[in-house]
Amino acid sequence: MKRLRLGVIGCGDISKYVLLFARLNRHIQVVGCADIDFERANRYASWFKGARAYDDYIKMISELDLDAAYLAVPHNLHFPIMKDLIEKNIHILCEKPITISLEEAIYIVDFAESKDVKIGINYQYRYDKACYRLAMAAQKGELGEIYYGICNIPWYRDDSYFKNSSWHKNIESSGGGTLLTQGSHALDILLWACNSKPVKAQGMIKNMKFRDVEVEDLAMGIIELENGTVLQVTSSMAALPEQSVTINLYGSKGTAIYRGPSFPRVKFKSAKVSRHRLNVFGLHALDRSLRAFTRWVLKGDIKYHITGREAISVLSSILSIYESAKTGEVEKVKL
Numbered sequence: 001m002k003r004l005r006l007g008v009i010g011c012g013d014i015s016k017y018v019l020l021f022a023r024l025n026r027h028i029q030v031v032g033c034a035d036i037d038f039e040r041a042n043r044y045a046s047w048f049k050g051a052r053a054y055d056d057y058i059k060m061i062s063e064l065d066l067d068a069a070y071l072a073v074p075h076n077l078h079f080p081i082m083k084d085l086i087e088k089n090i091h092i093l094c095e096k097p098i099t100i101s102l103e104e105a106i107y108i109v110d111f112a113e114s115k116d117v118k119i120g121i122n123y124q125y126r127y128d129k130a131c132y133r134l135a136m137a138a139q140k141g142e143l144g145e146i147y148y149g150i151c152n153i154p155w156y157r158d159d160s161y162f163k164n165s166s167w168h169k170n171i172e173s174s175g176g177g178t179l180l181t182q183g184s185h186a187l188d189i190l191l192w193a194c195n196s197k198p199v200k201a202q203g204m205i206k207n208m209k210f211r212d213v214e215v216e217d218l219a220m221g222i223i224e225l226e227n228g229t230v231l232q233v234t235s236s237m238a239a240l241p242e243q244s245v246t247i248n249l250y251g252s253k254g255t256a257i258y259r260g261p262s263f264p265r266v267k268f269k270s271a272k273v274s275r276h277r278l279n280v281f282g283l284h285a286l287d288r289s290l291r292a293f294t295r296w297v298l299k300g301d302i303k304y305h306i307t308g309r310e311a312i313s314v315l316s317s318i319l320s321i322y323e324s325a326k327t328g329e330v331e332k333v334k335l
Ligand SMILES: NC(=O)c1ccc[n+]([C@@H]2O[C@H](COP(=O)([O-])OP(=O)(O)OC[C@H]3O[C@@H](n4cnc5c(N)ncnc54)[C@H](O)[C@@H]3O)[C@@H](O)[C@H]2O)c1
Pocket: 009, 010, 011, 012, 013, 014, 015, 034, 035, 036, 037, 040, 057, 071, 072, 073, 074, 075, 077, 095, 096, 097, 122, 123, 124, 164, 165, 181
């Protein structure tokens, strides 16, 4: 397999981990790193032989012949940067969420499909072995009819979270708080497992701990799917101490109970479940996500687990929960 010529746009917190795994991957050649903070771009570029640093991603994508770009910037920049990448026929691994509005997301996936550009959204829990087993058990009917699912993300953030990346504070740049940024990973797994369109949502959001930021630090939502299954999500940045994510599914043949993402594990009660193994190997879910994206782009023999189009339902569910929190009404999930 040839090597993927990868450019990185946004050299902040998460890029550090993804690039750590890129360094271990002989199928990836990081050829450029771009960040408006040139020092950051330079630091990350220095990890890769021959990689160049840029303070302007437009310059990078014009000068380097990229196969793909990894995008890890504030949420409101996902849309304009992806648009520029698609214009240049560059495949994209974009951090979640795909965009901050449904209109932008639909525009981007239509545009990418018209140009045969592949977009993967890095919801890497889909490459967590235990989440995968839970989702496949549900999809294959091993849990029977799914009655309901519940996920809880009781996480903790201190002041440094908003100080170090101030874009998280504002709705305009982030699009939302803990539900969009953290809870969306687990909600995505429930939606994937249930494989049915979200149709209605209701929710409540609050600022329990961080009173001077525009985005919520606590969100609770309920979603009804087309097949009648009901999902519940709670996401928080205010739980002390931070605790594991749980994702539970309750079906007519049994129950699945997930805890993670550190030392991820899933237990099945009553149901008989097959092994369901991922089709990529790697040290961590982020590593496997990056490997799967690389193979999807270079060889095309496997599909990346979450394409841009598939990432729309978690975004639209969350936007409907936010809308319901404002109106106090049950909202339709627009898809
Ligand atoms: N998959 C995960 O588990 C995970 C975890 C954390 C963050 N994320 C996602 O990654 C993305 C980035 O989050 P982060 O925590 O790394 O944020 P961060 O603030 O640490 O990094 C963002 C970087 O983008 C740079 N940037 C801003 N505007 C830019 C531009 N126009 N061109 C190039 N670079 C620009 C900033 O200078 C900064 O270095 C978000 O979408 C976030 O939701 C995903």
